[in-house]
Amino acid sequence: MNYLIKIAALAPAVLLGYCLNTSAQNFDVFTPIAKYIRVGDADKLSAWFADNLEVVIISRINDSSRRQARQIMKSFFSAYNPSAFKITHQVGKSNMKYALGVLNAGGERFIVTIFVNYNKQSYEIQQLKIERIE
Secondary structure (H helix, E strand, O other): OHHHHHHHHHHHHHHHHHHHHHHHHHOOOHHHHHHHHHHOOHHHHHOOEEEEEEEEEOOEEEEEEHHHHHHHHHHHHHHOOEEEEEEEEEEEOOOEEEEEEEEEEOOEEEEEEEEEEEEOOEEEEEEEEEEEOO
16 A cells, blocks of 8 residues: 555656656747847857757858857858848657758848757757858
8 A cells, every 4th residue: 555655646746757858848949049040149049059069151061069159150140140030840859850941141041950959958959050042
């Protein structure tokens, strides 16, 4: 009987932990990321970067640390001031997601590809690619 009481006592905690983990993974990670791209905020965007990630800006590939990627994005936003950004497509499972968006910046249009991975407690951008739309 004590065994059943212990299971009954632990069940809510286990269920709560599962629900919190599931809700974290179902969170629309692209909402804040899109916001920071739209306003050109490299500092806040970099909070979503993995420790090491691939940043591709107009065909220039950089395997970067978070700090280096932040600087690359600051330079990009300085050269191409964003005026609008919208996610147009999203796919993925709970631990890996992929999004495409269109960025209007500096009088030009860009296609933005974002790949995020769920790592321990949060999502992290593993790859960020920005290419001109011709």
